[in-house]
Structures are given as C-alpha cells and as structure tokens.
Amino acid sequence: MLVREVVEATRRARPRQVWRSRVAIGVAVVFAVGTAVRVVGAENGAFLVPLMAFTPYFAILAVVALAIVAVVRSRAAIAIMLVVCACLAWCVVPRAVPGDAPAGGRPLRLLTTNLNGGRGDATVIVDLVRDLRVDVLSVQELTWSAREQLAAAGLGALLPYHVGRAEFRGPEGSGVYARHPLKERTGLFQPVGHHMPVVEVALPGGPAVEVVVVHPVAPVPATVPEWEAGIAALPPAPTTASTAGPAVASASGLSRVLAGDFNATLDHAVFRRLLDTGYTDAAAATGQGLVPTWPMSRRGRSLPPLVTIDHVLTDARAGAVSTRVYDVPGSDHRALFADLRIGG
Missing domain, CATH: 1.20.1270 (Substrate Binding Domain Of Dnak; Chain:A; Domain 2)
Incomplete structure (x- = not known):
C-alpha cells in the first residue's frame, strides 16, 4: 500500500x-x-x-x-x-567601475543643467557654479526669464562670457556661459532638435576647446525618428595624428566636449554608435555611469530619478577626474558636474 x-x-x-x-x-x-x-x-x-x-x-x-x-x-x-x-x-x-584618471592636462570644470523650460532654480545653479569653481556652464531649455534670473543671481560675475539663444518658453533654447572668452562656431554639424550652440573656449595654457551643447528631442511616440536623427547628427569625435594617422575630423583640430541632455542612455544603440566614434562618457569613466539624472519631479509630484540621460562626452585628448550630480529645485533633471583634463 x-x-x-x-x-x-x-x-x-x-x-x-x-x-x-x-x-x-x-x-x-x-x-x-x-x-x-x-x-x-x-x-x-x-x-x-x-x-x-x-x-x-x-x-x-x-x-x-x-x-x-x-x-x-x-x-x-x-x-x-x-x-x-x-x-x-x-x-x-x-x-560602475572607475577607470584610470588622466595623469595630466589643463583643468576644465564643466557643469551641464536642463532648466525644465526655465523652471530650474537660478540661485542654486549660480551657487553650484561658485562652489564648484565652474569654467563652463552648458544650459538647456533656457528661457528669457531664466536668463534674467541667472543674471540677477550673479552668474555674469562668475562666468562673464555667453553664447546662446533663449526662447520665450519651452525646451528649444540653449546657451553656454564661460569663465574664459568664447567664440561661436558654425558649420560643425546640422542640429536636429533644439538649439545646440557650438563654442570655442579659450582655455589658458594651450589651444581652445570646442564645447557642444546637446539637446535632441525626447523619444516620445511622435518624435522617435527625430530623436534618433538628432543624436546621429551630432559631430563624431575628432581624430588626430596619434589616433588615426594624418587625418583630422575636426577642421579646427581642437579637442571636443559634448555636454547636455542627450535624452538617451548608454544602452541606446544610436548613443553607443556616437561613443564608438571616439568619445568617452565622463560619468561611466569615473564609475558614476549608473547614477540617474532624470526625472526629479513632474506635475508637482516628487519622483526618484530613474535613468541617466544627461552626459558629458570627451574625445581621446581629454578625460574626467571626477563627476557628480546635484539636485536643482524646479528642474526635472539633476545637474551634472565633470572635472575634466584637456591634453594638447
């Protein structure tokens, strides 16, 4: 049984x-x-x-x-x-694993922030610029009112040089503020998306550095093709004699930094193809590539940030010593700070 x-x-x-x-x-x-x-x-x-x-x-x-x-x-x-x-x-x-920090080079301390249609707290941003001794500030979603608020908070005394275009409202405006003289550059690429200025920063001790403010459209259902085209249109990393023989992709021959809200993570194929041209993600290089930057808040509700869509990219002649993120009240993005070293 x-x-x-x-x-x-x-x-x-x-x-x-x-x-x-x-x-x-x-x-x-x-x-x-x-x-x-x-x-x-x-x-x-x-x-x-x-x-x-x-x-x-x-x-x-x-x-x-x-x-x-x-x-x-x-x-x-x-x-x-x-x-x-x-x-x-x-x-x-x-x-999430830090690599070797650059052994030398000229310091370039860069902060990038998305103002969420001008809603980001200008006083907090200016305080960050002051406390972090920022050399270059890359701003996305710059509006007329935000530009005035930044000026009233004292940004001009810290970063007196400015190139960009503010808008009455919305996400289209962008700008660059710098401690050193700026020269706007045209013809590097044809932006697809929002305003993306390109400047040459007269960094002391050597050649200028190209800085591109990046802000393609978000990949919502109606704009996924435009989003992909916007990232694909970004300029590839400039090649040099040491990395690609005598060819030079950058007509200026300058080191190039891309900074802003890419609306893409390290897992998107179109973003990885951009990196494959010779760029390095500063946060990933310093072991901070999993620190999320978006969303911070929306429609009055507090949300924990979930994904990393704000980036600083450097070419082969530059690298990052450290990166950090900071909350900006009123913005749905964290600000990203990168302490860079520029070779050459």
Missing part, C-alpha cells in the same frame, strides 16, 4: 514539475530576447526605445529570475539565464 501511494504521488508531482519547467523556460526566453535586442542594438519604435533606458533594472530582474529558475531546477532555463546575466553584466557593470 505504501509503495502504491508513493508511486501515485510521484505521478501527480511529475506534471507539476513539467509545467513549472516550461514556465521557467518561457520566462528565460523572454529575458533572452530582451537581452538580444540590447546587445545587437535592435530597439526600434515608440515602445522599445523608451524601455531600453531601463536596461540596468532589467539586469537586476534577470538576477532575480535566475534565482527563481534555480529553485525550479530547470536546467535549460538555468543555462539560458546564466548567459543572459553574463551578457547584461557585460553591458551594465563597466559603467
């Missing part, structure tokens, strides 16, 4: 185990497809492009899923999830 009961219990348990194993494999396949989309850069459309920004959270969920399928003891699902976790770790972990 006892043997018969054991056999019947085993027969009843077997279908449940098969069902659990099939579910585990199905979950693993879903994670595998999502990971493949990220690795090969196949995201497209109004659904996948925004989701790609949450890849670090997807990686955390993958680890949880691996633990669950291990409990289920589905060998196939475990094997799939091990590969998934390894691929996602390869994508995500390096941006």
